[in-house]
Amino acid sequence: MAVTIREVASAAGVSVSTVSRAFTAPDQVQPTTRQRILDAAAKLGYSPNPAARSLRGGGTGTLGLIVPDIANPFFPPIIKAMQARARHLGYTVLVADSDEREADELAAIAAVSKRVDGLILWASTLTEDRLHELAGRMPLVVVNRHVPGIPEVRISLSAGIAQAAEQLKAYGHRRCVFINASRAELSRGKSIQESFEALDLSLSELGPYEPRFETGVHAATLVAAHDATAVIAHNDLVALGVLHQMANLGMSVPRDVSVIGIDDTLLASVSTPSLTTIRIDPEEIATRAGDLLIETIASTTGRTGQGLEVTSPFVEIGSRLIPRASTGPAPAH
Known part of the structure; x- marks a missing residue:
């Protein structure tokens, strides 16, 4: 028999x-009080009825999430964690993929916007004007994209990049390459350049390319031309492409060149050699982004031409280096 809201109220000692x-x-x-209610609900196995809530308040009980590339192994753990968090709070999650193209992102937004109470856009390709227009029509949160006036979850790589630079410096590396696979407005190159220069590490940049495995395969053949002994890649997929091509070229990682990725996906820990990478916690991202969207939905008092009547919350997620076998001492010349 389903647990009722009255039983939760009784267990939590509230109305x-x-x-x-x-x-x-x-x-x-x-x-x-809210935490006491959530704990009681979890203990009793209570789950709010989104359909009933929809009839009462006009909501759908669904959150929308649009990611750039659902095939990237970075995203499935985030989607799974967000589903778990949303379920705990009485919501479901509808996921779509933009394939990092503006036209596809617009199509995905059009397809899901009428079926959700709010929307999370990851590294959106849309202009600020389009995003502000969308935020005027529905609760909106952006991840890894700064747009003034719109609630945002930002991923800070500063700590992880600084730790990566420190490790390479300690291993005796001096000439490094960054494989850039991000759009201009999302570029990681500047912060990486600053961290490496602060430690007197030379950093050349290749790209920008697309953030895919094939990019790493292509870029690996260019690394030797820069006489570099260390590579930091835009993400784990690109770094794994580098590892693959280095092996094809008869080069040894990390004996000939050290390689660092970003994300800490499952593939990073099972690659050969295992990949040193900068970890971004998927559960923390999912929890903070989901909670921020639900708070934005709850704070919405109307959907008028003036937009949402909310302030612009800002949440930052940190990072840290996970050392593995793909980094080691610089080769002696």
């Missing part, structure tokens, strides 16, 4: 209306 607000308008409930 039924407070339980309802904890799930539908969490900002209106004290954090300690």
Whole structure:
């Protein structure tokens, strides 16, 4: 027999209306009370009924998430964690893939926007004007993209990059290459350049390319021309392409060249050699992005031409280096 909202209220020692607000308008409930309600609901196995909520309040009980490339192994753990977090708060998640193209992203938004209460856009390709127009029509959160006035989850690579530079410096590396596979407005090159220059490490840049395995295969053949002893790649997929091509060229990693990725996907730990990488916690991203969107939805008092009546929250996710076998001492010349 399904657990009722009254049973949750009784277990948490609050009213039924407070339980309802904890799930539908969490900002209106004290954090300690809300957590007590969530704990009671989890213990009893209670799950809000999105369909009933939709009939009462016009909502769908669904959150939208559009990612650049669902085939990238970085995203499935985030999607899974976001589904778990949303389910805990009484929502489901609808996922779409933009394939990092503006036309596809616009098509995905058009397809899902009427079926969700709010939308999370990851590294959106849209202009700021388009994003502001969209935010005026529905609750919106952007991830890894800064747009003034729109709630944002930003991934900071500063700590992880600094640790990577420190490791390479300690191993005796002096000449490094960054394989850039990000769009101009999302470029990681500047922060990486600054971190490496601070430690007197030379850093050449290749690209920009697309953030795919094939990019690493292509770029690996160019690394030797720069006389580099270390490579930092845009993400793990690119770094794995480098590892693959280095082996084809008869080069040894890390004896001849050290390689560092970014993301810490499952493939990083099982590659040969295992990949040193900068970790971004998928569960933290999923939790913070999902919570921020739900708070934005709850804070919405109307969908007028003036846009959402919310401030612009900002959440930052950190990073750290995960040392593995793909980095080692610089070769002696």
